[in-house]
Amino acid sequence: MIRIAIDAMGGDFGPEPIVAGVVEALKDTNFSAVLVGDSNAIKPLIPTHLLKNITFVKANEVVSMSDGATDALKRKDSTIYKSIELLRNKEVDAVVSAGHSGATMSLATLRVGRLKNVARPAIATLMPNSKDTTTLVLDVGANVDCKSEHLFQFAVMGEVYSKQILNRETPRVGLLSNGEEASKGNEVSKEAFSLISRLDSFVGNVEGNQVFDGSVDVVVCDGFIGNILLKTSEGVADAIGKIIKKQITKSPLAIAGSVLMKKVFKKLKKQVSYDEYGGAPLIGVNGCVIISHGKSNAKAIKNAVFQAINFANSDINKTIEEELSNFVR
Template sequence: MIKIAIDAMGGDFGPEPIVDGLVAALRSNTNFTAIAVGKKEELLNLIPSNFLSRIEIVDTDDVISMTDSATDALKRKDSTIYKAIELVRNEEADAVVSAGHSGASMSLATLRIGRIKGISRPAIATLMPTSENQNTLVLDVGANVDCDAKNLYEFAVMGQVYAQDVLKLDEPIVGLLSNGEEESKGNEVSKEAYQLIRKIPNFAGNVEGSDIFKGSVDVVVCDGFIGNILLKTAEGVADTIGTIIKKNLKRSLISIAGAVLMRKVFRNLKVRVDYAEYGGAPLLGVKAPVIIAHGKSNAKAVKNAIFQAITAASSNLSYNIEDRINKYK
């Protein structure tokens, strides 16, 4: 049976949404157990007693806060995230979920669990909504600010394997983010990466920013600097559209009535763009599944992050990444 380690205290809102999410996950999937790392007393107060048989607690109360540096985190061996990751390193758990300090989670996972053979740098992947009822996996969205062509090639392979093994897509198509679709487009690094990535199957060539949201491809590869900017840009545009609509609404009762009638449409839209629907972002390239959830995760996001961890832990993700990474070189 799959066992998931979870940093129960790391999120912005303390242990409550984490435990709630974990309990919701346990309720709807009876095929896993969990190890919750956090202050035992607090966690026991939050966990309904009938779930205690499926949740082991590792007691500790040191939490890496968002203002701590990732480097400091490496020394705080009693912190919730350190202990959660150590459980995976020691094979006491199959995967780890954390809504805590993402830099700390990333560094600790890379150093303590270790990289898959052939991967020079792990990457964070995230799902973006499209206008079709599917999503696009984008990586790297922040782990690696400066990347060379080889890094981008590795991201392409890892993304494709994840899409196949965890998202269960058949022959996922990979695109390289660029400033135009033609092969001649790109900056120095992306042009060099194009020549490496073209060797993998189902490579669609260069894609543009808009392709992510059209769903033209299944996986989009970029460096972590651009990935972060892209993510924040997308959030910014969506927020701004919402703000402009709300501001204009206030000016007219008729429009407000319209918005009330349209509320189901807006609710559906919200569901499509709500990160909580996707859960967390997998850190790809480490030897065991590590799911990094948003610091502001609610119970639903935590539940979905746990489901992602379970699917990844039940797959041959690491094995297949290691197998493929040298195949197309």
């Protein structure tokens, strides 16, 4: 049975939504949950009949959002540190954390280690698109300064993830750039273009809008740009929502219209909500680590746990190592 360690305290809202998400997941699937944190606070949140699927590991500290990621290595009694140690010691198959993402990433990279031929693990995230599917974008925050070979590795990792976890038989991999033409790009992305061209899955440069039109399965960029892309898309969706709301309240007719359209807006919200996608896998470490949003609700955690189960059940890490070994000079 797959064993998953969950940092029960790291999220912005304390243990409640995290534990509730794990409970929801346990109702749907069989796995062994290891909850890391203050068991006195956690245990009362769990229905008695589910306790048999859960073990508890005590950790007395939480790395807070204001802490530096590098301090995390010293915080050996923190929920993240202990969760990652369980993975390192092979006591669990995967970790899910909604805590400090930088700390999770550093600890996973340094304590669990990287896959062979992977210089930099990347955080990958699923973005909704207008074709009712999703686009995998990586990196979205782990690596702010990237070299072309890092972007190449992200392309391979994204391709394999897309195949094995998202079941895309022949994923189309694009490199984020300022134009579709091969001549477009900055210094690093132009170099990366020629490296990634060695992959059959590579469809060339893609522009920002192609993340949302379903024309590619994987979009590769550095973590600085990936973070900006993520926040920009949140910002646009939010602004559109606000403008619509403001306009609606100005007219009784529009209010009536919005009531009739309630289901449409609900469906839209569902489609663009990160809850549906769970967490973001950290790809490239020698294990399975799912990084969830600090503001995750129970549904997001439940989906993150499902993601962890799929990841841990797959051969993705082995395949990434094999694929990359074909390109080692």
